[in-house]
Amino acid sequence: MNKTSDTAAIGVQRTPVWIRSHEQPLAGWIHRPTDVSCLNGRGLLICNPIGHELIHAHQSIREMADKFARAGYSVLRFDYTGTGDSDGDEFEDNIVAKWLDDIVAASEYLRAACGTEVRQVVGIRSGALLAAACAPRLSVADGLMLWDPIPSGRRFLRELKANEKLAYFRCEPDLLESVGFPYPTPMLQALKGLDIADSLIAVQAPVVAFVRDSAPVPAAISKIGADGLDFDCVQAPGLATMLVEPHNAVIPHDAIDRAVSWASEHLVAMPPESEAAALDISNEVALAGPNEGIVESVVRVSEGGSTGILCRGPNPKATKRPIVLFGNAGSIYHIGPNRLYVTLARRLAQEGFTSFRYDLPNMGDGLQTPHPEANYPYPEDAVERITEVIEFARSSFGYPSVILTGVCSGATQAFLAAMRQEPTTALIETAMVNPKVFYVEDITQDGSNFVMQRANYYSRAVGDRDRWRRLFTGQIDYRKLFDFLTRRSWQLARKVGRRIGRVFGMAPGTRLGRDLVAYVKTGRKLSFFFSSRDPGHRVLLESSDGVANRLVRKGEMPIAVMEDADHTMIAKRCREDFMSKFTERMTSTYPSG
Numbered sequence: 001m002n003k004t005s006d007t008a009a010i011g012v013q014r015t016p017v018w019i020r021s022h023e024q025p026l027a028g029w030i031h032r033p034t035d036v037s038c039l040n041g042r043g044l045l046i047c048n049p050i051g052h053e054l055i056h057a058h059q060s061i062r063e064m065a066d067k068f069a070r071a072g073y074s075v076l077r078f079d080y081t082g083t084g085d086s087d088g089d090e091f092e093d094n095i096v097a098k099w100l101d102d103i104v105a106a107s108e109y110l111r112a113a114c115g116t117e118v119r120q121v122v123g124i125r126s127g128a129l130l131a132a133a134c135a136p137r138l139s140v141a142d143g144l145m146l147w148d149p150i151p152s153g154r155r156f157l158r159e160l161k162a163n164e165k166l167a168y169f170r171c172e173p174d175l176l177e178s179v180g181f182p183y184p185t186p187m188l189q190a191l192k193g194l195d196i197a198d199s200l201i202a203v204q205a206p207v208v209a210f211v212r213d214s215a216p217v218p219a220a221i222s223k224i225g226a227d228g229l230d231f232d233c234v235q236a237p238g239l240a241t242m243l244v245e246p247h248n249a250v251i252p253h254d255a256i257d258r259a260v261s262w263a264s265e266h267l268v269a270m271p272p273e274s275e276a277a278a279l280d281i282s283n284e285v286a287l288a289g290p291n292e293g294i295v296e297s298v299v300r301v302s303e304g305g306s307t308g309i310l311c312r313g314p315n316p317k318a319t320k321r322p323i324v325l326f327g328n329a330g331s332i333y334h335i336g337p338n339r340l341y342v343t344l345a346r347r348l349a350q351e352g353f354t355s356f357r358y359d360l361p362n363m364g365d366g367l368q369t370p371h372p373e374a375n376y377p378y379p380e381d382a383v384e385r386i387t388e389v390i391e392f393a394r395s396s397f398g399y400p401s402v403i404l405t406g407v408c409s410g411a412t413q414a415f416l417a418a419m420r421q422e423p424t425t426a427l428i429e430t431a432m433v434n435p436k437v438f439y440v441e442d443i444t445q446d447g448s449n450f451v452m453q454r455a456n457y458y459s460r461a462v463g464d465r466d467r468w469r470r471l472f473t474g475q476i477d478y479r480k481l482f483d484f485l486t487r488r489s490w491q492l493a494r495k496v497g498r499r500i501g502r503v504f505g506m507a508p509g510t511r512l513g514r515d516l517v518a519y520v521k522t523g524r525k526l527s528f529f530f531s532s533r534d535p536g537h538r539v540l541l542e543s544s545d546g547v548a549n550r551l552v553r554k555g556e557m558p559i560a561v562m563e564d565a566d567h568t569m570i571a572k573r574c575r576e577d578f579m580s581k582f583t584e585r586m587t588s589t590y591p592s593g
Helices: 052-070 095-114 126-137 153-164 185-192 219-225 253-265 337-350 382-395 409-419 448-461 465-472 478-503 511-521 536-543 547-553 572-589
Strands: 012-021 024-033 042-047 074-078 117-124 143-147 175-178 181-184 207-212 231-236 284-286 295-300 307-312 323-327 355-359 402-407 427-433 525-531 559-562
Touching: 012 052, 012 074, 012 095, 024 052, 024 095, 042 052, 042 095, 042 126, 052 074, 052 117, 052 253, 074 095, 095 117, 095 126, 095 185, 117 126, 126 143, 126 153, 143 253, 153 175, 153 185, 175 185, 181 185, 207 219, 207 253, 219 231, 231 253, 307 337, 323 337, 323 382, 323 409, 337 355, 337 572, 355 382, 382 402, 382 409, 402 409, 409 427, 409 511, 427 572, 511 525, 511 536, 511 547, 525 536, 525 572, 536 547, 559 572
Parallel strands: 042 074, 042 117, 117 143, 143 207, 207 231, 323 355, 323 402, 402 427, 427 525, 525 559
Antiparallel strands: 012 024, 024 074, 175 181, 284 295, 295 307, 307 355
């Protein structure tokens, strides 16, 4: 597959790279100024947080890399083993030790690729823990930047356990699950031994901690400079808002600017880079271990379009199976919620299916331009861009048949794009996973979808003794309950009215019902995967006014349900259930050969 390089960010060139560490490939991006004469002779390494904070902070990390590149740095951001797009998973032996080795390997890679010394490192949240632990092995003479750092592994473990308690399920033995990511006991034991203050005792380089300005500086952070370390602590705005849910996350531009200024002030004079030629980097990599035989590559769909990861099995040309296209789930970048897309794509590859997990423009690693809908999960041009991806899969990847899929908004956008496809296009199936709405205007229209979501919640609450106790002891908001009952009664009354109207030929049915019938008539397949704790199944059945039930009974619209799963399937067992059902659907419907 051809190399790809993203020059869309003003003044910045982004190039995808693969780094070898312990014989496993790590995914990364090098950011450099478009005008290489602006390079300052320095390399800068960004150490990501792990778990859900990587997904939440992704757009801020990308923007940070861009701003350092504009300041003249060669910047590398990358994924550790078993995280993001890199090879492996969280259950590998000695995973924390591997992460530290990954940081060293990434530093050496940047030096080899760009001919520049990595003299400054940024560690973000739990990434600050890892960066500090690795600092004695790195050349960070010009500074170590700790971004909203978690001061110790024990503190990190407390945060994970606090999040775990908010989950609706109990974890498996020897496994802590926090916000959709598993943390095996051996990993937690290794993390507990990390402490930033202890790690930096022998470090001679200047260190700065950028901490939140919404609270006093934590004592554990102040302790970092207690042993005579050249240490600064800067309170900066926006560090918390970059870590909220991806669709609400806000890039802390002012804080990033302060980090760039601090780094520039601590540069030691050096001659400029001796080699500033264009990067010549292979864009295709073979995975290792359990994923051996799988090949992945980063692909730009067009100069103004999407970017994603093509995942192929050992012999993709030996099968006539269609390619599976994974669209953004909400504002989550292309690894999917809880890294679901990565795991599923590789599982499908082992079964002989090629897949492409992509970012729409202005999301994730897609083309970035000044745009009012940046990071918005329902952009106006989504149908056009998805159609572009379908055609690219046919013309450039060489697959005559395509399956569209996605979670949440990815499912909605897939459905809308499918409804717009001409009969001659490559699309043969739309596999929708937990759509909450079917039309973008339903998000802000009359609130009917929200009422159905509440109905789904209350239907589960009926069997919960604790909720009945709270009802009879006055521990609930009766006004909110009354409002729901009123709106739900009116909703059901309108539903009955529509059905009576249809009997007498006075009602045309709902928009969704008509579209489902029109879709099935095209001859394309339509399948659904719903979590039992998610309202999507109820929305489908009620909004189609009986049409969905009729299509299911006729075998024209199969539905699979993941029991006790929530919207993004944060429990590992629920993700496994979904992947088994999805893979079974693909292999049974599209047999090899």
